[in-house]
Amino acid sequence: MTLDHATLLDGLDSVISIPLIPYADGKIDYDGHAKNIDYLMNNNTLSDNRPRVISIAGTSLIHHVNYDDQVKIVDIAGQGMGNDGILIAALMPNPIGEASNLIEKMSKLNRPPDAYLIMPLGGTYSPAGLYSTLNQFGNHHASEHNARFLYYYRRPRDRDMILKLIQDTDSIVGVKIGTGEHDVKPFIDALDDSKIVIWGIGDRSTNAAEQGAKGHTSGINIFVAKASDQINNYQRSGDYDKARQVEADIAPLEELRFMDERKYNYSAVMEAIIASGVDDVIAGSGGPFNPRVPDDVKAEIQKIVANIQKYH
Numbered sequence: 001m002t003l004d005h006a007t008l009l010d011g012l013d014s015v016i017s018i019p020l021i022p023y024a025d026g027k028i029d030y031d032g033h034a035k036n037i038d039y040l041m042n043n044n045t046l047s048d049n050r051p052r053v054i055s056i057a058g059t060s061l062i063h064h065v066n067y068d069d070q071v072k073i074v075d076i077a078g079q080g081m082g083n084d085g086i087l088i089a090a091l092m093p094n095p096i097g098e099a100s101n102l103i104e105k106m107s108k109l110n111r112p113p114d115a116y117l118i119m120p121l122g123g124t125y126s127p128a129g130l131y132s133t134l135n136q137f138g139n140h141h142a143s144e145h146n147a148r149f150l151y152y153y154r155r156p157r158d159r160d161m162i163l164k165l166i167q168d169t170d171s172i173v174g175v176k177i178g179t180g181e182h183d184v185k186p187f188i189d190a191l192d193d194s195k196i197v198i199w200g201i202g203d204r205s206t207n208a209a210e211q212g213a214k215g216h217t218s219g220i221n222i223f224v225a226k227a228s229d230q231i232n233n234y235q236r237s238g239d240y241d242k243a244r245q246v247e248a249d250i251a252p253l254e255e256l257r258f259m260d261e262r263k264y265n266y267s268a269v270m271e272a273i274i275a276s277g278v279d280d281v282i283a284g285s286g287g288p289f290n291p292r293v294p295d296d297v298k299a300e301i302q303k304i305v306a307n308i309q310k311y312h
Contacts (some may be wrong), residue, residue, distance in 0.1 A: 002088070003114055008173060009196050011051055011086045012115075012150075013214035013236065015228040016198065017221035018059040018161050020269055021073060028069060032078060032282030036222055038079035039281050047227040047236065052083060054086035057117055059219040059265055062090055064288035067110030068096065071105050078111030088150070089113040092120050094136060096133060100141070107145040117176065119155040127161035135169050142171035152200065153187075154178040162164055163190045176200035176217065182206050188212040201226050202254050206243045209235040209294040219265060220253060222281060222312035249311070254306045255296065264297065271298055275305045279312055 003011065018038055021031035035189060037054065039097060044052045056074055058060060065073065076090045081087055089106055091099045106112055121130055134151075141147035149172045153162055166172050167190070175194030177183050187197045198215045199208035205216035221228040227250050234243035256268045269288050273283035275298070286292050293301065 005194070008086070008114060008148065009146070009194075009214075011053060012174065012196055012198060014046060014050060014053045014086075015221050015232045016053045016055050016088065016215060017225075017228070018055050018057045018217055018219050019061075019222040020066070020219070020266055020304070021056075021060045021287065022270075022282045024285055025287050025289045027074070028065070028290075029282060029284055030072065033073060035280070035282050036078055037077050037256070038208070040222065040225060041085060042079060043225045045226050045233075046105055047233040050185065052081070052085040053088065053215075054085055055090065055117060055217065057088070057090035058219075059269075060090075061266060061287045061290065061292050063092065067102050067105075070102065071109070072096055074106055074113060075109050075111075079108055082111065086115075087111070087113045088115045088117050090117040090119050090152075092119050093134065093137070094123055096137060100137070103141050103145055103147055112168070114148070115173065116148055116242070117150045117152055118172075119152050120178075121169050127158045130158060131161045134165055134172075138169040139170040147171060149211065150171050150174050150176055150196075150198070152176045152178055153183070156183070159183070159186070163187065165223070166191060166195055174198060177267045177282060184208045184211040184213050197222065200259065203231055204247050204254055205231065206235060206240050206247060210240055219257065219269055220250060223276070223278075224250060224308050225268060227308065227311035230311075234312065246311075249308055253301070256301065256304070268297070268301060271301045272305050275302045276309050276312065278309075 022029040093099050170273045176198045178200040197213050199205040199213040200217045203218050218228040230246045231243045255263045270283045271293050
């Protein structure tokens with residue numbers, strides 16, 4: 001299935017769920033991952049029968065997953081979604097050759113991704129180098145693999161060059177804002193309707209939506225799908241007050257996830273699933289560099305879960 005440009009953009013004006021990849025005994029629990037995809041697909045309360053959007057990205061811990069395992073994880077997600085959802089695979093763009101190899105492998109899957117999220121570039125680089133390399137990269141893979149991209153914006157120094165990159169590269173269909181609300185309007189003003197600006201810092205997204213952002217990423221949708229879906233439904237209908245009411249319910253969990261530079265971004269979600277006792281989502285026992293939270297945080301999460309489990 002290849003979505004046309006307009007259908008893809010409208011589909012991305014949604015909750016983009018970034019499910020955690022569960023681990024057991026230090027290894028990826030692939031069966032648990034498949035079960036988590038099933039939960040997301042079977043608990044879609046988006047308005048107007050819209051498709052579920054799933055992205056295997058940073059909160060999934062892909063920075064700690066080798067390329068072959070990333071392909072397997074995306075393959076499992078695609079098999080579970082079929083043509084009933086929109087699948088995004090994240091790419092670390094350096095080394096750029098490895099990113100190209102990853103696209104080539106994923107493009108050959110029976111159910112390849114609908115788009116790729118270009119993660120923040122690491123190492124030493126200039127904004128001009130970022131532009132020229134990713135412009136060529138995007139054009140090449142659009143031609144060879146029919147690939148389309150979103151850019152994950154995290155570094156203010158690069159803003160002007162990233163705007164130019166998105167404007168000039170047809171295969172880059174939009175941007176995920178990962179800096180703050182102050183950057184939403186400049187991207188909205190600079191980009192035309194052929195591109196999308198997505199809020200990329202969790203479900204507290206209504207302020208960004210009021211400025212023109214469309215859709216938002218969610219790391220908690222894997223546990224409280226109804227909450228994230230409702231927030232997006234209300235935003236699309238323009239009922240921002242109701243969206244904020246739901247945001248208020250999930251805000252304590254989001255605050256834990258994003259405290260101290262997101263140190264519990266993964267583990268707070270894992271702990272919430274464990275505390276809830278649900279059996280249709282697999283939390284795992286802790287991933288690389290992301291163990292379970294301390295006891296005092298566990299106790300806080302247990303209280304939070306009691307108030308938001310209704311959204312599961």
